[in-house]
Amino acid sequence: MPDASPTVLDLASDSVALTKAICDFPSVSGDETALADAIVAALAGASHLEVIRDGDTIVARTNLGRARRVVIAGHIDTVPINKNLPSRFETDADGTEYLWGRGTVDMKAGVAVQLKLAAELVEPAYDLTWMWYDHEEVSADLNGLRRLAEHRPDLFAGDFAILGEPSNGQVEGGCNGTLRAEIRTKGLRAHTARSWMGENAVHKLAPALARLAAYEAETVEVDGLAYREGLNAVAVAGGVAGNVVPDEAVLTVNYRFAPSKSVAEASDIVRALFADYDVAIVDAADGARPGLDAALAQEFVAAVGAEARPKYGWTDVARFSALGVPAVNYGPGDPIKAHADDERVPVSQILDVERALRAWLTAD
Amino acid sequence: MPDASPTVLDLASDSVALTKAICDFPSVSGDETALADAIVAALAGASHLEVIRDGDTIVARTNLGRARRVVIAGHIDTVPINKNLPSRFETDADGTEYLWGRGTVDMKAGVAVQLKLAAELVEPAYDLTWMWYDHEEVSADLNGLRRLAEHRPDLFAGDFAILGEPSNGQVEGGCNGTLRAEIRTKGLRAHTARSWMGENAVHKLAPALARLAAYEAETVEVDGLAYREGLNAVAVAGGVAGNVVPDEAVLTVNYRFAPSKSVAEASDIVRALFADYDVAIVDAADGARPGLDAALAQEFVAAVGAEARPKYGWTDVARFSALGVPAVNYGPGDPIKAHADDERVPVSQILDVERALRAWLTAD
Numbered sequence: 001m002p003d004a005s006p007t008v009l010d011l012a013s014d015s016v017a018l019t020k021a022i023c024d025f026p027s028v029s030g031d032e033t034a035l036a037d038a039i040v041a042a043l044a045g046a047s048h049l050e051v052i053r054d055g056d057t058i059v060a061r062t063n064l065g066r067a068r069r070v071v072i073a074g075h076i077d078t079v080p081i082n083k084n085l086p087s088r089f090e091t092d093a094d095g096t097e098y099l100w101g102r103g104t105v106d107m108k109a110g111v112a113v114q115l116k117l118a119a120e121l122v123e124p125a126y127d128l129t130w131m132w133y134d135h136e137e138v139s140a141d142l143n144g145l146r147r148l149a150e151h152r153p154d155l156f157a158g159d160f161a162i163l164g165e166p167s168n169g170q171v172e173g174g175c176n177g178t179l180r181a182e183i184r185t186k187g188l189r190a191h192t193a194r195s196w197m198g199e200n201a202v203h204k205l206a207p208a209l210a211r212l213a214a215y216e217a218e219t220v221e222v223d224g225l226a227y228r229e230g231l232n233a234v235a236v237a238g239g240v241a242g243n244v245v246p247d248e249a250v251l252t253v254n255y256r257f258a259p260s261k262s263v264a265e266a267s268d269i270v271r272a273l274f275a276d277y278d279v280a281i282v283d284a285a286d287g288a289r290p291g292l293d294a295a296l297a298q299e300f301v302a303a304v305g306a307e308a309r310p311k312y313g314w315t316d317v318a319r320f321s322a323l324g325v326p327a328v329n330y331g332p333g334d335p336i337k338a339h340a341d342d343e344r345v346p347v348s349q350i351l352d353v354e355r356a357l358r359a360w361l362t363a364d
Numbered sequence: 365m366p367d368a369s370p371t372v373l374d375l376a377s378d379s380v381a382l383t384k385a386i387c388d389f390p391s392v393s394g395d396e397t398a399l400a401d402a403i404v405a406a407l408a409g410a411s412h413l414e415v416i417r418d419g420d421t422i423v424a425r426t427n428l429g430r431a432r433r434v435v436i437a438g439h440i441d442t443v444p445i446n447k448n449l450p451s452r453f454e455t456d457a458d459g460t461e462y463l464w465g466r467g468t469v470d471m472k473a474g475v476a477v478q479l480k481l482a483a484e485l486v487e488p489a490y491d492l493t494w495m496w497y498d499h500e501e502v503s504a505d506l507n508g509l510r511r512l513a514e515h516r517p518d519l520f521a522g523d524f525a526i527l528g529e530p531s532n533g534q535v536e537g538g539c540n541g542t543l544r545a546e547i548r549t550k551g552l553r554a555h556t557a558r559s560w561m562g563e564n565a566v567h568k569l570a571p572a573l574a575r576l577a578a579y580e581a582e583t584v585e586v587d588g589l590a591y592r593e594g595l596n597a598v599a600v601a602g603g604v605a606g607n608v609v610p611d612e613a614v615l616t617v618n619y620r621f622a623p624s625k626s627v628a629e630a631s632d633i634v635r636a637l638f639a640d641y642d643v644a645i646v647d648a649a650d651g652a653r654p655g656l657d658a659a660l661a662q663e664f665v666a667a668v669g670a671e672a673r674p675k676y677g678w679t680d681v682a683r684f685s686a687l688g689v690p691a692v693n694y695g696p697g698d699p700i701k702a703h704a705d706d707e708r709v710p711v712s713q714i715l716d717v718e719r720a721l722r723a724w725l726t727a728d
Contacts, residue, residue, distance in 0.1 A: 176557065180606055192618045193540065193677040195594035196581075202597035202615075206573035213567040217560075230559035233566035234610065235603025242544055242598050242618060251566075254556045254606060313557035 007034075009042040011119035015354045016099065016347050019112040022076075023087040023103045029077040029142070032056040032134040036076065039115065039132055048122045049130075052155065056134035057144035059155050060118055066127040068296060069157065070361070071325065073145065073316070074111040074164040075136030078103040079339050090344070100344040105333030106137075109345045110164025113332070113354045117361065124361045129158060136316065140285075145316050149323070160296040161320040162357075166333030169349050169356075171301050172311035173225055173290025173328045175318055176256045179263060180234070181270050183208050184278045189240060189247040198245035202238045205249050208274055209233065212253065215273075220258035223290045225310040227258035231270075252282075256312070259287030259321075288318035291326025303363065304330070304356035330357075371398075373406040375483035379718045380463065380711050383476040386440075387451040387467045393441040393506070396420040396498040400440065403479065403496055412486045413494075416519070420498035421508035423519050424482055430491040432660060433521065434725070435689065437509065437680070438475040438528035439500030442467040443703050454708070464708040469697030470501075473709045474528025477696070477718045481725065488725045493522060500680065504649075509680050513687065524660040525684040526721075530697030533713050533720075535665050536675035537589055537654025537692045539682055540620045543627060544598070545634050547572050548642045553604060553611040562609035566602045569613050572638055573597065576617065579637075584622035587654045589674040591622035595634075616646075620676070623651030623685075652682035655690025667727065668694070668720035694721075 009021055027035040036056040043051050049060040056076070079102070087101030099109070111132060118130045133144030140146060149156060165172075185205055190198025217229040231253060238249030257266040263284040271279050291297050292308055301308050311317070311329050320327035332349035373385055391399040400420040407415050413424040420440070443466070451465030463473070475496060482494045497508030504510060513520060529536075549569055554562025581593040595617060602613030621630040627648040635643050655661050656672055665672050675681070675693055684691035696713035 178557075178607075191677065192594055192596050192598060193542075193620055195596045195620070196592065200576070200596055202600050203573060203577040205600070206570060206577045209567055209570035209573055212564070213570045228560065230556055232556050232559045232564055232609050233602070234556060234606050234608060236566050236569070236600050236613060237603070238597070239599025239601070239616065242616070243542075244598060245596050246598065249600060252603065252606070256557055256559070313555065 007038065009038045009115070011042050011115055015113050015116050015350050018116055019099055019104065019109045019350055020087050022108040022112050023101050024085065026081060026085060027077050028080050029135050029138040032077050036134065042115070043119065046119050049118065052152070054148050054151055055144060057148050058132045059129065059148070061129040062124065062127050064127050066125070068159040069127040069129060070296070071129040071131065071156065071158040071161040071320065072114055072164065073131035073133065073161065074107055074114050075134070075144070076111055076132050077134055077137050078106065079137050082341050084341055084343060097347045098344040099347055100342070102343055104345040105166045105343045106338035107165055107331055107333070109333055109350045110166065110331035113350065113357060114164055116354065117358055121361055125363055126361065128361070129155060145319055149319060153323070156320065156323050156325060158325050160294060160300065161317070161325045161327035163315060163317050163327060163329050164331035165315050165329040166331050166335045166338055167329045168334050169306065169332055169352050171304065171306040171308045171328050171330050173292050173308050174222065174259045174288040174321065175311040175314050176227055176229065176258060177261065177263060177266060177285060177287030178314050179255050179266050179270065179284035180282050181253050181255070182280045182282050183251040183253065183274050184280070185249045187245065187247045190245040192243045192245055195245050201246045201249040205236065205251050208251055208277060211273055218258070220260055222258055222260045223292050225290050225292065225308060227310045228312065229258055230256045257287065259289045262286060285314055286318060286322065287314070288321030288327065290328065291321065294326040297326050297328065300360060303360040306330070371402065373402045373479070375406050375479055379477050379480050379714050382480055383463060383468065383473045383714055384451050386472040386476050387465050388449065390445060390449060391441050392444050393499050393502040396441050400498065406479065407483065410483050413482065416516070418512050418515055419508060421512050422496045423493065423512070425493040426488065426491050428491050430489070432523040433491040433493060434660070435493045435495065435520065435522040435525040435684065436478055436528065437495035437497065437525065438471055438478050439498070439508070440475055440496050441498055441501050442470065443501050446705050448705055448707060461711045462708040463711055464706070466707055468709040469530045469707045470702035471528055471530055471695055471697070473697055473714045474530065474695035477714065477721060478528055480718065481722055485725055489727055490725065492725070493519060509683055513683060517687070520684065520687050520689060522689050524658060524664065525681070525689045525691035527679060527681050527691060527693050528695035529679050529693040530695050530699045530702055531693045532698050533670065533696055533716050535668065535670040535672045535692050535694050537656050537672050538586065538623045538652040538685065539675040539678050540591055540593065540622060541625065541627060541630060541649060541651030542678050543619050543630050543634065543648035544646050545617050545619070546644045546646050547615040547617065547638050548644070549613045551609065551611045554609045556607045556609055559609050565610045565613040569600065569615050572615055572641060575637055582622070584624055586622055586624045587656050589654050589656065589672060591674045592676065593622055594620045621651065623653045626650060649678055650682060650686060651678070652685030652691065654692065655685065658690040661690050661692065664724060667724040670694070
């Protein structure tokens with residue numbers, strides 16, 4: 001087989017070739033060990049780095065006594081492969097060259113740039129803490145960064161953090177918070193032939209749905225970025241049988257709220273909107289303020305020549321934010337293509353991000 | 365085992381003992397053959413009857429050249445047994461004696477009375493067609509009476525029909541029709557982090573639920589009986605994942621309509637109420653007019669000294685009604701106890717129905 005999976009990574013190759021090599025190293029969540037082993041092996045010769053491993057999460061850091069420390073992180077797992085490996089190059093009608101395949105966008109191009117610079121930058125302008133972690137694409141309780149924050153919170157110390165999630169080479173700051181709530185109605189079961197003996201729990205959802213349909217989500221400015229919120233039904237369920245008046249119904253809503261609001265405040269908003277219902281908050285995560293008021297963040301945005309935008313989806317920047325470290329997303333690839341079967345990254349974006357990051361990390 | 369299942373039925377025993385014997389002959393839908401065999405065997409000596417068998421449905425009829433013919437029918441299957449066999453006698457605190465156990469109400473007491481009178485009435489006032497049929501408690505396509513109506517529609521000829529379904533010894537006329545409709549909404553899927561890119565199909569159900577909640581069901585008088593209608597959501601479903609704007613939702617409604625309306629008319633009412641939605645009628649059955657304006661029906665109600673009431677649930681009387689034969693439900697047992705784990709019939713009701721039916725069938 002000419003396209004057999006690689007077993008070693010050459011961090012001296014250019015970042016595009018390195019992206020291809022990492023993509024062709026399948027690492028669906030739960031199956032990251034081979035790639036993690038290869039990363040540790042590839043870093044073995046880098047004497048300027050202290051390497052720490054926690055499961056399939058690897059931390060590599062300089063200890064140069066610099067005044068400021070920057071943390072740069074990326075996850076090494078992907079969502080399941082769907083006939084989109086091995087990766088390949090393709091050029092579209094207008095001449096743009098892409099690397100196509102699972103992981104090219106989310107987020108092995110970002111990881112490749114990070115690995116290359118980690119090995120190369122022996123004397124960076126800031127002390128650097130690189131983190132490559134497992135289990136980002138699955139349930140939060142498995143997340144390698146969450147685990148590391150429990151085992152070694154000291155490793156998260158820093159003045160600024162960059163997560164290499166795809167952002168089209170722009171800087172996406174912070175993220176909205178999210179909560180899910182269940183709105184439950186009760187009734188009384190009866191045969192529909194004598195429905196006046198019962199009380200229909202599904203009918204009772206009418207006002208709740210009307211409120212959702214009429215809801216006008218806010219747009220909230222936080223640290224100079226405009227965060228657009230959203231409140232949506234994500235599920236509705238009820239029914240016993242085709243001839244029974246249902247005695248229970250459940251409407252599940254998902255509220256995405258600006259990072260200026262806490263989970264408690266967001267919960268109060270949902271509870272107030274559905275004050276006449278039984279409301280249970282079933283899961284929630286704080287958002288992250290963009291942190292773009294931090295000096296280092298402003299220097300970074302200016303240096304890479306990027307435009308700062310709000311991030312809507314919840315990402316692991318919130319973990320840094322929760323630890324008091326301003327954090328942004330910055331990486332090659334269009335987030336719209338993440339998880340898509342035709343996932344592909346423009347080759348030029350990989351090189352642009354590599355150049356910009358190198359320039360900033362080596363500037364005086 | 366002293367309580368072993370019987371293998372023969374003695375139609376000369378009293379109707380209470382016969383009810384007990386038939387109940388102790390388990391015959392859950394699909395498992396009626398042994399009981400059907402026993403019925404055929406028990407009728408073997410009745411030379412006044414022509415016996416016809418179709419699967420586990422048995423027809424026994426007189427051919428006396430009477431001016432009028434009455435059809436009397438009952439199903440021999442039951443819903444599943446739930447530790448409520450063998451049957452037993454019990455007396456409650458106020459001294460009422462019951463026969464307790466699966467099938468006592470629905471409807472082996474009725475069948476016992478019918479079998480006893482079929483064997484006994486050699487010279488009835490009307491020609492009689494007795495029908496005992498299988499598969500009433502399950503899907504309509506298995507129903508023995510439906511099958512017989514296809515194979516031998518000629519056997520349904522008659523001036524009046526009595527179905528022995530439990531009616532507390534009163535006469536319940538006709539039944540409401542029923543239809544189920546699916547109201548489907550479409551939207552556009554999107555990540556809830558960017559919900560403004562999508563279109564929420566669940567939210568679109570709000571007006572439909574509001575209309576159901578506000579709906580005031582009619583009460584319609586048909587042939588002197590008041591039929592109360594009902595329109596209910598029986599199921600609601602929608603949702604893709606906890607972070608996805610749903611692109612489809614389905615609300616299932618069940619409309620129970622008075623027998624003066626056809627399925628087509630009832631469908632139009634539902635379609636008009638939800639005119640702005642995609643509505644699909646997924647199943648429907650006509651109701652049955654009570655037929656109490658027929659002379660024989662009026663004579664019957666007067667003779668048995670019963671009160672005529674509307675029947676709400678759909679029953680097989682509708683099959684007779686569809687064939688132009690006025691039909692009523694008349695049998696011992698409280699329909700509320702049908703299918704209940706504590707199913708039980710007052711012994712006196714079995715005897716009352718037996719006496720009243722005999723008196724009417726033998727009067728000049």
